Amino acid sequence: MNETLDKIKKIVSSEVFGGFLLIICTILALCVQNSFLSEHYREFLNVNVGFNVGNFALDKPLLLWINDGLISIFFFSIGLELKKEFIQGDFKNPKNIVLPFFAALGGIIVPAAIFVLINITDPYTLKGWAIPTATDTAFALAILMMVGKKIPPSLKVFLLSLAIFDDVGAILIIAIFYTTELSVVAFVIAAIAIFVMFILNLLGNTRKSFYFICSVILWLSVLKSGVHATLAGIITAFFIPMQTKEGQPFLKEIDESLRFWLIFIILPLFAFANAGVNLSNITMGSIFSGVSIGIFLGLFLGKQVGVFLFSYLAIKFKLATLPHEANLKQLYGVCILTGIGFTMSLFIDGLAYEVSDIFHYADNLSILIASFCSGIFGFIYLKFFANSKKEI
Template identity: 80%
Template structure:
């Protein structure tokens, strides 16, 4: 019995467990949405939650609190990781940046091109061009971890590094292409808060309560400005000091304290709230529409080709080197896993097409199918073919 508990504890504490939880959350959402409790599921997502202070009101459905609020914490964590890597991690050496950066660029451009070519001529459907450009790091990493000793650890670092640039790309895409009406007043408030955080950083003030209050005001300001609220998370992260005046880690402590919430609450809840596709409403004609085809081929084919081709030429022209101990077959296997768009693709889909059932949920299903195919084929390829001579 002790052996079983030990194995269970090892699994829960492993990096792969986040991906396992996402799979469970996805299946649970699909079962509930297509079972007896579908009405309760939709009611929960549409439940209005909010508060008011004087004339100021903030009332949103629960789904939007998840997609605008909780996901901002995820991007905040990405920002913390990015700052740490640039100042004290692998990205401090410019040579370590080149391959994952070029790979991430390819992983954005080629899937977007696939989607655009399929949907040329329809301005509305073209709004979804960015859907197949995203990678779900937790899922992809979970599959890679399942391959264990068959894959060198350098490829895990490559995938994580690529994912950071991939997420930064997603943030820029959201900020530039999915911003609607702008509020100058909200921007002014946001600018004041950013200045205050800059001063806190310059004077090495490391009271977490100060940064929490500033981040909350910044999030509300950005939300009201018309720019997507996730941008508040990444901006706040850049102003978190690396350490206290006494030399104790500050940014690292915050990042570590977030890991539990990201793994066990935020990302599973996001998956649960967004993966509940109503299969009974799926229109087969919609499954073969330009949007669904563009998403599927963009993620499953375009993503792996874009990442691998750009990586290959970066290595061939000696702009970068293969990850240590890895071969091109193994690198290609990791490229396949980048086609797991899942949570991030669902998120961008919700921004692109605000009416969730405009395509009878066929767009959401296309994301799930493409992510599933990328995960299964990536695992099979890495486990059984990547190490062959």
């Protein structure tokens, strides 16, 4: 009985289960939005939630609390993973950084270039150039794990490493290109919060409450500064100590404690809130618009070509080596999976085009279709065509 429970617990906490849960929430959002419950769905997401403290006021629809608040916790977890990798993991050896770094760079440059070329005549649609540059790590890993033992474990490490750089790239893009008017006062408060966390880290303080208070102040100030609030999550992560003064793991404990919330609440809720595409308003014209085509080709074609091309060049010029026991066929299969933009692409889409129905949801539909095609094509390719020992 205990063995069965342990197996169930292991499956539920795995990346595969997380990916399936996202799929379920996506289907649920699509069904609800396109049924008699659609009005209640939109009303639920547009409910205003906020508070006032003196002259400070924060009042936002629930959808923005999810996209600005809960998703910051997701970026916080990415920051923890990044710090752990650089100090104790694969990134500690500079040679292990080269391949995923170049792969992520190609996965940003090529999809963005495709989108820009298609939409170059319209300044407004060009705002969405970053939409096809993102990869949904949970989905991509879920598909890769479903392929089974035919794929060497080193490719999972490669995909995880690539995803970290990909997410850092997304954070930089959000911080640099998707900001509004900047507030000097908010930046000063953010700087003070960062300084306090720096001192706490320097002193080796591991009181979670102190870091929590500083992170909330930092999040609120960054939110009010004009820079997107998700940046606060990854900044906070960099100041979390690796271990306590007694040598007990501290960062790892926080990271593991977030896993349940990310898998069962934060990412599924984000998917449910953002994947509700109203199919009734989509026209053939919007489906074949520059934005829709740019997103689809950027994600489905641009990501796999960009990631593989830059990886191949890094290997060809001996800047990096192939992951252990992997061949180029298998590497290319993993590159296909990076076209699963889903949650991250939907997130950037919301930043680029603030009015959600400006394209009658055809932009969101393109993200879902491109992600679906990348996942299906990637799975079929890896399962049936990438197990050969011969190179391409």
